[in-house]
Amino acid sequence: MTLLDPIRATEASQIRARPAGFGHDLRAIAGRALSAVPNDLAAVVPPVLISFFFFIVNVATLERITESRIAGFDYTAFQMATAILLGVTGVSRAPSLVLDIQNGYFDRLLLTPVRRTAILLGHLAADVAVAIVLTVPIIVLGFVLGVRFEAGPLGVVVFMVLAAFWSLSFAGFGYAVALKTGNPAAVNNMFLLFFPFLFMTSSYVPRSQLTGWLNTVAAWNPVTYLLEGLRSLALRGWQWDELGQAAVAIALVGTLSTSMCFAALRGRIRRG
Amino acid sequence: MDRVPEPAEPVGSRPMSTAIAGADRPIFAQGLQRRFGEVAAVDGLDLAVGRGEIYGFLGPNGAGKSTTIRMLCTLLGPSGGTATVAGYDIVSAPEQVRLRIGVALQDVALDPKQTGEQLLRLQGRLYGLSRRDIDHRVTELGKLVDLGDALGRRIDTYSGGMRRRLDLAAALVHNPEVLFLDEPTTGLDPVSRLRVWEEVRRLNRELEMTIFLTTQYLEEADELAHRVGIIDAGRLVAEGSPEELKRRVGNDVIVARIEGDTTTAQAALQSLAGVQTVEVRGDELIVTTADGAAAISPVAVALNDGSVRVRDLTLRTTSLDDVYLEVTGTRFRTGDDGGEDSAESDAETKKRETVEAKR
Numbered sequence: 001m002t003l004l005d006p007i008r009a010t011e012a013s014q015i016r017a018r019p020a021g022f023g024h025d026l027r028a029i030a031g032r033a034l035s036a037v038p039n040d041l042a043a044v045v046p047p048v049l050i051s052f053f054f055f056i057v058n059v060a061t062l063e064r065i066t067e068s069r070i071a072g073f074d075y076t077a078f079q080m081a082t083a084i085l086l087g088v089t090g091v092s093r094a095p096s097l098v099l100d101i102q103n104g105y106f107d108r109l110l111l112t113p114v115r116r117t118a119i120l121l122g123h124l125a126a127d128v129a130v131a132i133v134l135t136v137p138i139i140v141l142g143f144v145l146g147v148r149f150e151a152g153p154l155g156v157v158v159f160m161v162l163a164a165f166w167s168l169s170f171a172g173f174g175y176a177v178a179l180k181t182g183n184p185a186a187v188n189n190m191f192l193l194f195f196p197f198l199f200m201t202s203s204y205v206p207r208s209q210l211t212g213w214l215n216t217v218a219a220w221n222p223v224t225y226l227l228e229g230l231r232s233l234a235l236r237g238w239q240w241d242e243l244g245q246a247a248v249a250i251a252l253v254g255t256l257s258t259s260m261c262f263a264a265l266r267g268r269i270r271r272g
Numbered sequence: 273m274d275r276v277p278e279p280a281e282p283v284g285s286r287p288m289s290t291a292i293a294g295a296d297r298p299i300f301a302q303g304l305q306r307r308f309g310e311v312a313a314v315d316g317l318d319l320a321v322g323r324g325e326i327y328g329f330l331g332p333n334g335a336g337k338s339t340t341i342r343m344l345c346t347l348l349g350p351s352g353g354t355a356t357v358a359g360y361d362i363v364s365a366p367e368q369v370r371l372r373i374g375v376a377l378q379d380v381a382l383d384p385k386q387t388g389e390q391l392l393r394l395q396g397r398l399y400g401l402s403r404r405d406i407d408h409r410v411t412e413l414g415k416l417v418d419l420g421d422a423l424g425r426r427i428d429t430y431s432g433g434m435r436r437r438l439d440l441a442a443a444l445v446h447n448p449e450v451l452f453l454d455e456p457t458t459g460l461d462p463v464s465r466l467r468v469w470e471e472v473r474r475l476n477r478e479l480e481m482t483i484f485l486t487t488q489y490l491e492e493a494d495e496l497a498h499r500v501g502i503i504d505a506g507r508l509v510a511e512g513s514p515e516e517l518k519r520r521v522g523n524d525v526i527v528a529r530i531e532g533d534t535t536t537a538q539a540a541l542q543s544l545a546g547v548q549t550v551e552v553r554g555d556e557l558i559v560t561t562a563d564g565a566a567a568i569s570p571v572a573v574a575l576n577d578g579s580v581r582v583r584d585l586t587l588r589t590t591s592l593d594d595v596y597l598e599v600t601g602t603r604f605r606t607g608d609d610g611g612e613d614s615a616e617s618d619a620e621t622k623k624r625e626t627v628e629a630k631r
Contacts, residue, residue: 015409017371017446020400028397032386039385104381108442110347111381112398113370272339272348 017113025114029122033093034129044091044130051087051138055079058204059145066205073206074235080142081230082203084159085223087138088131088167089198090191093123094174101182101268110269120175120265124168124258131167135160150237159233162246166226169250170194172257179264197223222249298323298450298482299344303353306339313339315506316353321484321499326476328497329486330592336506337486338378341454344484345375358449371399374448378455378486380439384428388419388438391427392445399446406445413441416471433464440471451475453485457492465492472496490592500592502599510599518590521598522548524564526571526587528557532580540574547571553597555583560590 020028037044063075100106109119139156149155174190177183200217201224202210210218218224229246232239299321306314314336321327331337342348344357346366355362358372383391389410396406414423417437427435436456443451453472457465473496475481487493493500494514502510502517510517530537534552541550541559546567551558561567564587575582596602 015401015405015447017399017401017448019367019371020397024400025398028394032383032394035390036385100383103384104377104379105383106381107347107377108375108381108395109398111345111370111373111375112395113367113400114398115367269347270349272342 019113022115022118025118026122026125029119030125033123033126036096037130047091048087048134048137051083052141054086055083062204076145077147077234078231080147080234081227083138084135084163085198088134088163089170089194091131091134091167092127092171092174094178094187095184097123098178098182098184098187116265127171128164128168131164132160135163147234149234151233155233159230162230165250169254169257172261176260176264179268197221202227222253225249296323298358299484301355304350304355305352306343307351312506317508321482323482324480325498326483326496328493328500329503330493330500331503332488335503337503338454341452341486345373345452346370372449373452374443375452376440376443376456380435382427382435382439387426388423391442395442395445409445413444417441433460436460450482455486455488469496494592502596504600510595514592517595521590521594522560523562525590525594526559526564526568528575528585529555529583530580531583537575537578537580540578541571544570544574
């Protein structure tokens with residue numbers, strides 16, 4: 001190590017930490033989370049490929065049978081909402097937060113004057129940005145397959161935003177598990193939690209075609225309303241009631257997940 | 273947790289009520305306690321560390337050193353008692369504490385996917401430094417910790433010593449008033465250890481930084497600390513300058529490793545002129561005396577005249593290990609190298625004379 005000359009040491013002694021403000025903290029944390037994404041493509045590319053796969057296979061399998069039973073029905077546009085949810089749900093920086101916990105960097109963040117809520121919200125903000133980017137190739141595939149939005153270009157934007165905020169609301173569960181367990185496997189398995197919600201709903205056929213117990217479960221499943229809101233933009237234009245229900249579904253799930261998330265953060269801080 | 277509004281004046285100025293408490297005692301704790309269930313990891317700790325002081329917090333693994341440092345750094349809430357750091361209460365004003373402290377924890381806390389420079393720059397941003405200040409500090413700290421061009425490399429390519437040095441640099445980015453170092457040299461090779469010591473002394477000397485250093489190395493506490501606190505089972509059992517602590521035990525120590533009846537040998541040595549105390553520890557007799565050079569010959573003769581066989585006889589100055597033994601009743605042990613202690617090597621460095629005596 002090199003000893004500093006007195007002048008430089010004096011300059012150094014003038015530099016002092018100061019509160020930077022919540023927005024600045026949030027941008028700094030989100031910026032770090034986003035800058036890590038290019039080095040972690042294995043975490044974000046597979047969901048898009050899975051989404052592509054199911055989108056194409058489902059359309060090929062079910063398009064003829066559904067369109068023959070329901071007059072004027074556009075099954076490709078119908079399926080795009082399901083594909084989007086497959087692509088963005090569970091994609092988050094929660095696994096990297098687990099690594100931060102394991103390698104001690106999370107403690108370093110906690111030792112800075114940054115507010116603890118900004119640490120969490122910074123990660124979530126990065127997730128929204130990533131989710132919006134992930135919707136682009138799926139929507140492009142939809143266009144290639146012939147999907148057109150009745151709600152127009154603004155409808156596409158709202159479609160992306162709803163998908164991104166759904167991604168955010170579900171990501172909260174991943175962060176809750178990350179903070180609670182510090183276990184990467186547990187976080188990665190969180191996506192499995194989504195499967196019952198995705199399949200016990202109108203993911204493959206319209207709700208009007210569901211019967212019995214599945215119809216009852218779908219009525220209570222928030223993903224049903226999210227899918228219907230997303231589909232309305234492509235199939236029927238601006239349907240405010242359906243969009244409102246989608247927003248409420250996202251808000252409900254988001255409130256639950258972020259509550260769990262912040263409770264887990266408080267618990268981790270309490271445990272030290 | 274809300275942060276107080278950004279002060280118009282420099283961060284260094286603070287409310288009078290807390291400034292008085294913290295002005296001369298950047299670290300102050302009263303009855304600090306942390307329980308984990310039924311176990312009291314830290315049990316009623318009182319501490320007062322003066323401004324510009326290097327305070328060595330010494331204890332074996334599990335004594336409560338890291339728990340104490342995590343509480344003082346606001347990473348862990350206390351179960352009882354109070355503490356202020358840099359003049360601010362660790363419970364009611366943790367954000368103010370965090371603005372003023374730098375911390376290098378026992379395990380390095382780095383993001384291996386970042387480069388060293390990215391890590392330091394982000395650290396600077398999180399502490400609210402301007403871009404100019406960050407540029408200045410990154411350049412300066414890169415030289416300081418001898419990382420040079422390696423700062424541009426990803427941290428996962430760094431050696432253990434480089435990571436430790438970068439971790440120290442990250443703790444210093446914002447030029448803290450109080451620096452907490454939790455076992456900063458554990459796992460380092462001797463050369464890197466000496467570099468860290470040099471840097472700790474420099475920070476203290478040139479920037480008058482108050483440094484709270486936990487260590488399980490007696491030699492480290494002896495070399496670096498102005499004052500040493502010895503913690504055992506969560507309690508502070510002794511405190512003072514290394515010299516003061518050693519004086520408690522005596523100036524010199526003669527250690528005789530023998531075969532035979534230790535009780536008889538102990539009685540024989542206690543009657544000698546100049547001998548202060550004689551303790552039996554296993555097959556060793558620990559003799560404290562004000563003048564070791566004068567006492568060693570009578571001790572050797574007394575043992576030779578007795579019914580014991582002397583395997584070796586060592587004269588050395590008092591070490592912190594002797595202090596530790598005095599206050600806790602047990603020999604100091606560290607977690608390094610299978611649990612063997614460094615006190616033995618510490619004693620050896622201070623050895624003035626070794627007499628191999630064979631009967």
